[in-house]
Amino acid sequence: MPNYLLVDFGSTFTKLCSVDIDAEKILGTSAHYTTVSEDISIGYNKALNLLYDKIGKKIEFDQVIACSSAAGGLKMAAIGLVEELTVEAAKRVCLGAGAKVDLVFSHHLTKNEVRRIIKEDIDIILLSGGSDGGNSENVIFNAILLGEMGIKIPIIYAGNKSAEDDIRDIFEKYDMDGYICDNVMPKINKLNPKCARKTIRNIFLKQIIEAKGIKKIESEIDRVILPTPNAVLQAAKLLSEGYMEEKGLGDIVLIDIGGATTDMYSICYATSRSDVIMHGLEEAFAKRTVEGDLGMRYSAPGIVKSLSEQEIAFINKEKNIDIVKEVNERYKNVHLLPHDERDEFIDQFLAEMCAYRSMNRHCGRIHEVITPMGKVFNQSGKDLTSVNYVIGTGGVVINSKKQKEILNQTTNILNDQTQLRPKDPDFLVDQLYILAPMGLLAQKDPRLALKLMKENLKELK
Amino acid sequence: MKTIVIGVIGADVHAVGNKIIDYTLVNSGYNVVNIGVLSSQEDFINAAIETDADLIMVSSLYGHGEIDCRGMREKCIESGLEDILLYVGGNIVVGKQEFNEVKEKFVDMGFDRVYPPGTSIDNALEDIKEDLGE
Ligand code: B12
Numbered sequence: 001m002p003n004y005l006l007v008d009f010g011s012t013f014t015k016l017c018s019v020d021i022d023a024e025k026i027l028g029t030s031a032h033y034t035t036v037s038e039d040i041s042i043g044y045n046k047a048l049n050l051l052y053d054k055i056g057k058k059i060e061f062d063q064v065i066a067c068s069s070a071a072g073g074l075k076m077a078a079i080g081l082v083e084e085l086t087v088e089a090a091k092r093v094c095l096g097a098g099a100k101v102d103l104v105f106s107h108h109l110t111k112n113e114v115r116r117i118i119k120e121d122i123d124i125i126l127l128s129g130g131s132d133g134g135n136s137e138n139v140i141f142n143a144i145l146l147g148e149m150g151i152k153i154p155i156i157y158a159g160n161k162s163a164e165d166d167i168r169d170i171f172e173k174y175d176m177d178g179y180i181c182d183n184v185m186p187k188i189n190k191l192n193p194k195c196a197r198k199t200i201r202n203i204f205l206k207q208i209i210e211a212k213g214i215k216k217i218e219s220e221i222d223r224v225i226l227p228t229p230n231a232v233l234q235a236a237k238l239l240s241e242g243y244m245e246e247k248g249l250g251d252i253v254l255i256d257i258g259g260a261t262t263d264m265y266s267i268c269y270a271t272s273r274s275d276v277i278m279h280g281l282e283e284a285f286a287k288r289t290v291e292g293d294l295g296m297r298y299s300a301p302g303i304v305k306s307l308s309e310q311e312i313a314f315i316n317k318e319k320n321i322d323i324v325k326e327v328n329e330r331y332k333n334v335h336l337l338p339h340d341e342r343d344e345f346i347d348q349f350l351a352e353m354c355a356y357r358s359m360n361r362h363c364g365r366i367h368e369v370i371t372p373m374g375k376v377f378n379q380s381g382k383d384l385t386s387v388n389y390v391i392g393t394g395g396v397v398i399n400s401k402k403q404k405e406i407l408n409q410t411t412n413i414l415n416d417q418t419q420l421r422p423k424d425p426d427f428l429v430d431q432l433y434i435l436a437p438m439g440l441l442a443q444k445d446p447r448l449a450l451k452l453m454k455e456n457l458k459e460l461k
Numbered sequence: 462m463k464t465i466v467i468g469v470i471g472a473d474v475h476a477v478g479n480k481i482i483d484y485t486l487v488n489s490g491y492n493v494v495n496i497g498v499l500s501s502q503e504d505f506i507n508a509a510i511e512t513d514a515d516l517i518m519v520s521s522l523y524g525h526g527e528i529d530c531r532g533m534r535e536k537c538i539e540s541g542l543e544d545i546l547l548y549v550g551g552n553i554v555v556g557k558q559e560f561n562e563v564k565e566k567f568v569d570m571g572f573d574r575v576y577p578p579g580t581s582i583d584n585a586l587e588d589i590k591e592d593l594g595e
Contacts, residue, residue, distance in 0.1 A: 082507045133492065134464070134512035188494050188508045277474070277499050369472050369499065376474050378499050 003027065003059055004444070006437035007044070007066035007221060008228055009034055009214060011073065012259060012334075012395075014043045016051050017437035018061070024448055026456060028054040029432050036070045041217045064221040065440045068214055069098075069228035074204055077103040077122045081129035081138045086159065088281050089185040090128040093158070093193040095288045097200040098230025099124070100261070102292075109142045114149045122153060123208050124200060127167075130160030132186045139163050140170070147174030154203045158184045158196040179203070191282040201226070229288060231439030232256065233265055236391075237286045238438075239453050240267035243446045246454075251387040253422055254435070255358065255410060257351050257394040259297035259334055262358040264289050266382055276366065276377040283382050289362045294354045296347060296396050297334040300327040303353045321346060344401070351396045355409035364420040383420040385412075390422055391457065393430035403429050404460045427460040463593045464514040466505055468496035469551075471529035475522035478551065482520065482582045489586055490595070502533045506540050515593055516546040526553030527566065534571025546592055550576030550585065 002022065008015040014034045018027040030050035035043035052058045076099040080086030087106045094101045102120055105113050117125065125146070129139040139159040146155065147170055157167045158181040171178030182195040209215055209224050218224075226234075232254070242248030251268035270283035293302030304312065304327045315323050326346050330336055338344045364381025392398075392407045400406055404427055412421040434456055441449040465486055469479050476498050486493045494512050496504050505517050517537075521529060530549060537545055549572050554563050560577045567575040574588055 082510050084503070085507050085511050129511075130513065131494075131511045133462075134514075135510060136513070185511070188496060188511060277497070279499065279504075369474060378472075 002062040004441065005061040005064040006440045007064065008231070008433075008436040009036070009040065009044075009066060009068040009070040009224075010228060011069055011071075014040075014047050015433050015436070016047045017432070017434055018051060018055070018059070019437075019441060019448070019452065021445065021448065024451060026432065026434065026452055027059070029434065030054060031433070034070050036213050039216060040070065040213050041220065044217055044220070063444070065443070066214075066221050066224040067226040067228045067231040067436055067440055068209065068224055071213060072100070072121070073229075074099040074200075074208055074227045075102050075121060075123045076100065076200075077105065077117050077125045079105045079109065079125065079127045079129070079142060080159075081107060081135060085188065085281065086128045086130065086185050089191055090126045090158070092191065092281075092284065092287070093184050093196045094126055094200070095290055096193055096233065096284060096286070097197045098227030098233065098288075099200065100290060100292070108138065109145050111145070111149065114145060114151065117151065118149075124203055125151070125153060125155040126184075126196060126200070127155055127157050128159040128184045130163065130183075131188055132161040132183050134160055134162075136160050136163035136166065140166050143167050143170040147171075147176055150174075152177060154179065154207065156181055156196055156199050156203075158182065161186070185281070189281050191284060193284065201230070225440065225443065228436050229263060229290075231436045232263070232393075233286055233288050233439070234442055235435045235439035235449070235453065236265045236267050238442050238446055238450050243450050246447050246450045248450070249389050249454075251384075252389045252391060253384055253387050253410060253425070254391045254393065255355055255397075255407070257354045257392075257396050257406070258295055259395075260292070260295045260299050262291045262294040262354040264291075264358045264362040266362065266384055266387070268382065268384065268387055270364070270381070271379060271383045272386070273377070273383070275375070276379040276383075279378060279380040283364075287362075287382065289358070291354070291358045291361060294357055296350055296354070297330045297336065300330040300350055303327065303350055303357070306357070315349075319345065323349075347396055348400060348402060348405070351400065351406045352409045355406050356413075359410040359421055360419070365418050366420055367418060379420070381420065385420050385423045387422045387425050389428050390425045391428040391430060393433070393435055397429060398431055398433065403427070407460070428457040429460060431458040432456050462490070462492045463516070463595055464492040464494060464512050465516045465518055465589075466494045466496065466509045466512065466514045467518045467520070468500040468505055469498040469520045469522065470500055470502070470505070471521065471523070471525055472499060473521055473523045473525070473529075474498050475520075475551075478522065479520055482518070485582045485586070489589075491589075502529075502536055505533070506536055506542065509537075509542055509545060510540060514545065516548065516589065519547065519549045520551040521549065521553045522551040524552060524555035526551065530567065530570060530572070537571075546574075547572045548574045548576070548585070548588075550580055552578045
């Protein structure tokens, strides 16, 4: 009776999920604080004991596979030429690979920008710029500056093919840890993420895991194979597309509201309509965006920052809450758990804001152009109006008493005709925290991972 | 190979001429970057930067060319494209205005070549060759 143990070393919690492969069942899940600063195995072993308690006995695992976003996750800097083109392409490739994009730079780098790369402990740099045969000057300038300033962290070059040989020479000359990939934007508005994404993953496996203190535990687990957000993206893609005879859910949106970020994933094509003209950089079928200023604890101040004074006054008066003070408390005490109705109300409010705002930035926009032949539509970004499901995950969603109210914020509640938000989706909640684990299981047994997701995601009526 | 960015500017959806220009220029041996209809000045400029283009060829068919093209040269200069060639053609203004006046306006706006209505792309090939040297 083979059992798998799937582990997610999260920034706050280490989460376990055990699966009985023959019985096709989840045996149990458990969680404990991640203990990466002391020794990551302490938290892991505590979570493991909790899991044994839940199952009622100690069991053997044939495979232990893990994903990780501990110790700040995979931190990347994305560098390109023009903001809307290669900069955006580079950023999207990083996000799709499950990274956090802490720094984004365009045009010629400055020394100060390179110093920030060093200071902010970036794990990997993605350097792009120029379509194939296009601008080479900018990437060569940037590579030389990075070399001159002694950058030794891994750099992936994924820019203009015509500059590749020069870049290789620069990597060699300055003894840099360089990797050469296909251009992330070989033609204007064409996105080509594959090669760079694969290289990010390989570097993550080879070097980053060790640097994040996860190597220590390697005797106990078989492999750490993915950054957590990448595992979630793969789970979402599988859930949408289906696998062989096991049907998928079709077009979906997934929102993960965390302490520091709100991650949003959409699995669908940019549009299915024939009367729209698409604009801007090509959209990926499986897309992830991350909002670093929208989160429940560490990033809570970011939510309030964008409210007007009038709005803050309204909330304060209506609910008798000093929202600014509350938010700062959450920023200072990131482990705060709500213990009364008031706390719950504030967390609910913050979560709804995260959901509303992150969808604002994730969804596409559409504008009408009138012609005598009727209307033509000019669209940028993804059309999410007809997604079947919006799925919620993350502590605040899972623990909320009003889950639907949070997820409903992703729909077009203000009836803004220019925003392509989901229109009338059904809502699901990842009540058992299984999405990342199922992304891992999907690497071995996609059919089972899909089946377990379909059985264990909770439908909100 | 010389690179030319083409597209139709503003809220203009006339797509047929754009396709013909693409076809003609490719067959004449140019690297064509076609950003299509409904393109803004920024779309042209961004594409020209990334592709290291030599020439931006703006089409305007629906009559609002003057409004749509104003300020484009200044933006090119700001974006480091001070030397890029700018052409404009199609039906760049409404109705049948005196073309010399129209041309003067667009030249003042920084366009290197301005074409009257009815000029097909074939007529411009000579100019392109002269300006780009191939
Ligand atoms: C088909 C058509 C439409 C279709 C377009 C369908 C489509 N998606 O392509 C529809 C019905 C949608 C349409 C709408 C409108 N149209 Co219309 N349309 C035409 C029509 C009949 C043919 C255009 C065409 O395809 N020609 C064939 C191609 C091959 O030629 P071309 O576009 O001119 O391009 C060639 C040359 O101009 C040149 N060229 C183009 N750009 C450049 C650039 C350079 C640098 C150079 C050298 C050469 C060059 O090379 C091209 C290839 O050889 C013309 C009339 C006409 N006979 O031209 C009117 C015409 C262009 N339309 C016109 C108008 C006014 C409109 C509307 C504003 C009507 C309205 N009141 O709503 C709307 C605007 C819609 C919008 N937002 O863009 C006017 C423009 C008048 C003006 N500029 O003064 C025209 C001239 C009709 C007219 N005589 O009044 N239109």
